[in-house]
Amino acid sequence: MEYLPILVLVFSFIALLFIGVPIAWSIAISSLLTMMVSVSALPALTTVSQRIGTGLDSFALLAIPFFVLSGQLMNKGGIAHRLINFAKTLVGALPGGLALINVIAAMLMGAIAGSAMASASAMGSILGPEMEKEGYSKEFGAAVNVTSSTVGLIIPPSNVLIVYSLASGGVSIAALFLAGYIPGILTGLFLMIVASLYAKKKKYNVGKRSSLKEVTKTFVSAFPSLLLLVVIMGGIVAGIFTATEASAIAVLYTLVLGFWYKEIKTKDLPKILLDSCGTTAIVMLLIGTSMSMSWVMSYENIPQDISTMLLGLSNNPIIILLIINLLLLFVGVFMDMTPAVLIFTPIFLPIIIELGMDPVQFGIIMILNLCVGLCTPPVGSVLFVGVGIANTTIEKVIKPLLPLFLAMIISLLLVTYFSELSLWLPRFFGVI
Numbered sequence: 001m002e003y004l005p006i007l008v009l010v011f012s013f014i015a016l017l018f019i020g021v022p023i024a025w026s027i028a029i030s031s032l033l034t035m036m037v038s039v040s041a042l043p044a045l046t047t048v049s050q051r052i053g054t055g056l057d058s059f060a061l062l063a064i065p066f067f068v069l070s071g072q073l074m075n076k077g078g079i080a081h082r083l084i085n086f087a088k089t090l091v092g093a094l095p096g097g098l099a100l101i102n103v104i105a106a107m108l109m110g111a112i113a114g115s116a117m118a119s120a121s122a123m124g125s126i127l128g129p130e131m132e133k134e135g136y137s138k139e140f141g142a143a144v145n146v147t148s149s150t151v152g153l154i155i156p157p158s159n160v161l162i163v164y165s166l167a168s169g170g171v172s173i174a175a176l177f178l179a180g181y182i183p184g185i186l187t188g189l190f191l192m193i194v195a196s197l198y199a200k201k202k203k204y205n206v207g208k209r210s211s212l213k214e215v216t217k218t219f220v221s222a223f224p225s226l227l228l229l230v231v232i233m234g235g236i237v238a239g240i241f242t243a244t245e246a247s248a249i250a251v252l253y254t255l256v257l258g259f260w261y262k263e264i265k266t267k268d269l270p271k272i273l274l275d276s277c278g279t280t281a282i283v284m285l286l287i288g289t290s291m292s293m294s295w296v297m298s299y300e301n302i303p304q305d306i307s308t309m310l311l312g313l314s315n316n317p318i319i320i321l322l323i324i325n326l327l328l329l330f331v332g333v334f335m336d337m338t339p340a341v342l343i344f345t346p347i348f349l350p351i352i353i354e355l356g357m358d359p360v361q362f363g364i365i366m367i368l369n370l371c372v373g374l375c376t377p378p379v380g381s382v383l384f385v386g387v388g389i390a391n392t393t394i395e396k397v398i399k400p401l402l403p404l405f406l407a408m409i410i411s412l413l414l415v416t417y418f419s420e421l422s423l424w425l426p427r428f429f430g431v432i
Contacts (some may be wrong), residue, residue, distance in 0.1 A: 005300035009034040009293075017334070024282075027289040027339055028052065031296045038300065048292050055291025056284060059244060060166055060173065064159050064283060066247030069276040070254045074109070076272060077258030079225045080122035083108045086222040089210035091192075096199025097206055098131045099144045100192050106148035107155060107188045108226070116374060116382045120149035124389035136204050142390035143400040144195050146383050147408060148188065150371035153337070154364065155184035157232055157250070160337055162243060163287065164363045167294065167345035171359045173243040174236045175426040179360050183368060183415045183422055190407035198403060224260070228253055237429050283338060290342035303347045310351055317355045321416055324348055325369060332373020336381065340370055357419070360432055364422045368412045372405060 012033045016026035028048065035044035074080075087104040094100055102123055109119045124145045131141040153160055156177035165173045231253065232246045241249065258264030264272075297303055314320055328348075331340050345366065352362045374382040377394055387394055415421050426432040 005034050005037050005297075006302055006305065008037055009297070009300075009302065023336060023339060024285045024289045027286075027293050027343075031289070031293040034300060035296050048296065051292035051295045052288040055288045055295075058166055060162055061284075061287065063157075063162050063244040063247040065276065065280040066244070066251050067157055067159050067162075068279050068283070069273070070247065070250040072272045072276045072279075073251065073254040073258050073264065074225075075122055076264055076268060077254060078261040078263035079254075079257070080105070080109055080126060082218070082222040082225055082261075084123075084126055086218040089215040089218045093206060093209040094196060095206060096196040096204060098127060098134055098136060098204075099140070099195040099199055102127050102131075102141070102144050103148040103151075103188055103192050103195060106145065107151050107184065108222075109152060116149045116153050116371075117385055119152050120145055120382050120385045121389065123149065124386055128390050134204070136199070137202075137400070138390045138392050139396045140198065140202070140400040142386045142392055142397050143404055144191070145390070146375050146380075146386035146397070147401070147404040148191055149382055149386070150374050151184050151188050151191070153371055153374075154180045154187065154367055156180050157243070157246065158367070159283070160341060160367055160370075161363065163338055163341050164345060164366065166287075167342045168349055168359050168363065171363060172426075172431055174429075175360045175431040176363050177233060177236060177243070178425040178429055178431060179364050179422040180367075181425055183364050183411065186414065186421065187368070187408060187411040190411050191404055194403045194407045198400065224257055228257075237431065286336065286338045287342060290339040293339075293343050294346050297343070298346060303350060306347050307351045307354075311354065317357075318417070320351065320355060321357075324351070325365070325412065325416060328366060328369035329372055332370040333376050333380075335373070337367075337370045337374060340373070341366060358423055358432065360426060361415075361419050361422045365412065365416050368408070368415060372408050372412075375401065375405070 009030055013026055013030035016029055017023065021029070032044055032048045035048055039047075084101060084105045087101040087108070088097075091097055091100040091104060105127070106119045106123050109122060124142070128138065128141050128145065132138050152158070158177070158180060161176040161180060162173055165171050165176060228250060232250055235241045235249070236243055236246050255264070310320060310323065313323065328340075328344065331344060335343075348366075349359060349362065352359065374380050377383060383394065383397075387397055390397075423432065
């Protein structure tokens with residue numbers, strides 16, 4: 001086994017991050033340095049640059065800017081208010097009702113917008129002050145908001161599942177989308193149970209029970225937003241359009257919905273488009289540099305070396321899956337989700353396939369792992385958004401976060417060792 005490329009890659013990447021180099025440039029520079037182990041500087045520079053460009057040459061990636069734009073339109077279009085009102089009539093009277101509303105609304109918002117950041121921003125801004133007014137601590141409210149916002153990355157449509165499809169060499173996006181439903185709902189339920197028990201222990205206020213008329217009214221108001229899920233997933237599963245085409249339909253649908261709700265005006269569109277372009281540019285740069293690193297690792301046989309090392313530790317699939325989960329949890333603490341998926345999928349996928357696991361199931365396991373990382377410092381982007389909106393500090397939020405982390409870990413272990421939780425729906429619809 002040749003250790004030099006691995007050592008150069010790991011230590012240069014960590015050193016660059018440590019001195020404050022942005023993650024996209026850290027990935028690109030460490031890829032270049034690793035390539036220079038085998039070839040001279042000019043061919044290495046040419047190859048890495050070329051791979052950054054060709055890494056973006058994928059039809060599936062066109063879905064990302066469209067889903068980003070549709071998420072921006074949803075965030076500005078009054079959808080969050082309607083989803084919160086609907087969730088309030090369903091669970092507002094239960095212990096920790098406002099926390100449960102946050103989880104359900106975040107699941108719906110994340111599923112529709114496909115963005116944890118958008119969900120955390122919307123839910124924190126709307127529900128945060130209301131929870132504080134009802135006697136909930138702002139730290140508990142922030143913890144619930146942060147963890148529940150990541151669940152929308154598992155429930156489709158999800159940009160990161162599209163990225164995994166690209167990194168895995170073409171795993172069906174339709175299968176991945178369907179596979180995310182049960183694990184996403186399961187994670188949401190565990191978060192709700194923990195939040196309810198925590199709220200009951202702290203004796204937070206309980207809301208009033210809603211009448212059937214109120215439930216119906218809020219459902220009718222939220223129905224056009226919820227219908228988008230049916231349109232997108234129904235069209236993809238039925239083979240009417242691809243995930244990329246579905247993303248364009250989502251933009252058109254949410255734009256019409258925003259004008260119909262009278263929440264979006266023509267003068268708002270330039271800012272929405274510019275914000276979407278900024279987000280898309282960041283994501284695409286990360287994808288390009290991460291794809292170059294994946295290629296360099298493949299060229300240096302790093303995935304094969306790591307695979308041999310891991311399989312040499314044990315021949316027990318349960319132990320190997322536990323090790324992979326621990327490694328991914330560790331990676332998620334220090335690396336953003338998109339580059340982590342692109343870099344580590346080629347490393348772990350051959351091991352997973354040798355163990356007999358379906359790549360679709362592994363995609364959901366990987367995303368669940370990395371969702372935990374979004375809620376942890378030092379790189380937890382969703383944690384920073386949630387804490388900033390709640391006007392509190394990370395140190396104060398950590399304590400109420402811990403039991404919610406436990407709920408996410410339990411869900412992860414169940415999805416890891418019970419394959420039908422992620423594979424039943426894709427098999428039922430015949431997409432795998």
